[in-house]
Amino acid sequence: MATTGQHTEALGRVRDELARVLVGQRSFVDRLLVGLLTGGHVLIEGVPGLAKTLAARTLASTIDARFQRVQFTPDLLPADLIGTEVYHPKTGEFSIREGPIFTQLLLADEINRAPAKVQSALLEAMQERQVTIGPETRSLPKPFFVMATQNPIEHEGTYPLPEAQVDRFLLKILVDYPDRADERIILDRMASTAPETNVDAVMSPETIFELRRAVDEVHLDEKIREYVLDIIATTRPGNPRAENESSLDLGPWLELGASPRASVALVLAAKAWALLDGRDYVVPHDVKEIAPDVLRHRLLLSFEAEAEEMTVDRLLQRLLEDLPVP
Structure with a gap:
């Protein structure tokens, strides 16, 4: 059984890998890791351009997890998120076509733009780790981690998140502007037509469960x-x-x-x-x-x-x- 020092070393490797892409975001990264280590979901609030989407994608690559991003819009339907039944005329049977929610790390971008039915479908997934499509209930992959973002300055075309759903988020993280020194590093790294955003997978999804057991201890x-x-x-x-x-x-x-x-x-x-x-x-x-x-x-x-x-x-x-x- 791994020791606390070994767990800390493993988490340090994840932090270091994320730092290759995310500059000056140690507090943000640590809070994402808290959500991952506890099996909770996180709601991220910040103005556009603060690398919220990049953080989610990079974290997924670092832990070698399947990643999906869904852009929430007012015309989004539950089927667009969880999937739907598909009828096959030749056989006269239905099959399930799984939606993007069948992933390990889901980025729900601008979550407050989705209508109530979509929020309800996401709520079941977040709480029960399962979704219902027609008569069938399917379990979601493990680990299942939702990172949802919302813009604090735009209100037109948005829907207030239900209290029950907001309460399902373990953390609400506020992301602020970087300081001048960090922004200079961001300019040096990212002001390119092809910025380097690749990272190595330094942890497996299976290791997450071992770390969660360590949290319990x-x-x-x-x-x-x-x-x-x-x-x-x-x-x-x-x-x-x-x-x-x-x-x-x-x-x-x-x-x-x-x-x-x-x-x-x-x-x-x-x-x-x-x-x-x-x-x-x-x-x-x-x-x-x-x-x-x-x-x-x-x-x-x-x-x-x-x-x-x-x-x-x-x-x-x-x-x-x-x-x-x-």
């Missing part, structure tokens, strides 16, 4: 468990802790707090973060580092918060700064 102290529960409880309106600690009272700002699914997601993500950092135990920093990505899409601001131009990320920053750390 990462130790979580009882005090860290209580810390996670304190974070989640503080996001809920009517939280009894807030009655005694006014500085932690987020009730007026939040209409909806985090669910038990968020608690589970935060623990899993913190364990994966610890493994990425080369440890087989979780420290409070792991929880604080990944908590915003786990929670930002699970909290619903109140009307008062929106009127005061409060943001979820500012609230989470306040929570993590004020809440006592074990």
Whole structure:
């Protein structure tokens, strides 16, 4: 059985390979790996041109996984995503033609442009790892990892993602502009009619399952468990802790707090973060580092918060700064 050091070394090779193509995106890459290591899906938000699609394609090549990209549009049909039944006149029988969702790494590009029926079909796939085509239910390949992107500045022709679907994403990752030094490197590498974007496969999909078992073995102290529960409880309106600690009272700002699914997601993500950092135990920093990505899409601001131009990320920053750390 591989040791924590060997797991960290394997993940380091993946990071190094991705860094050959993705410049200055270490935080983004690590969060993608957290999703992959926990079996969760990730929602990526960022303006066009920040290498979100390139990151997905490069990650698939690095772990030697099958990759499909689907451009979500308002006229997309569920059959375009999951497949459909095909009738054969000569035999009088139907057969299943599988759609692009039958892959290991799916990039759902501009996911919020798809209508409700497509979102429902994707929701079943994300949660159950299976799809239903006509009378038949088929399992999806393993591992099955969805990376969905959305543009934060365009709203025309988009559909709000259902709360149930948003909650199925383990993380919501915000991708920002690179700094000047990194952008200079990007210019040197990519300002070409044929930029070099090939990477070597340094990990197999089978290894992902071994790493997931290693995540399960990462130790979580009882005090860290209580810390996670304190974070989640503080996001809920009517939280009894807030009655005694006014500085932690987020009730007026939040209409909806985090669910038990968020608690589970935060623990899993913190364990994966610890493994990425080369440890087989979780420290409070792991929880604080990944908590915003786990929670930002699970909290619903109140009307008062929106009127005061409060943001979820500012609230989470306040929570993590004020809440006592074990």
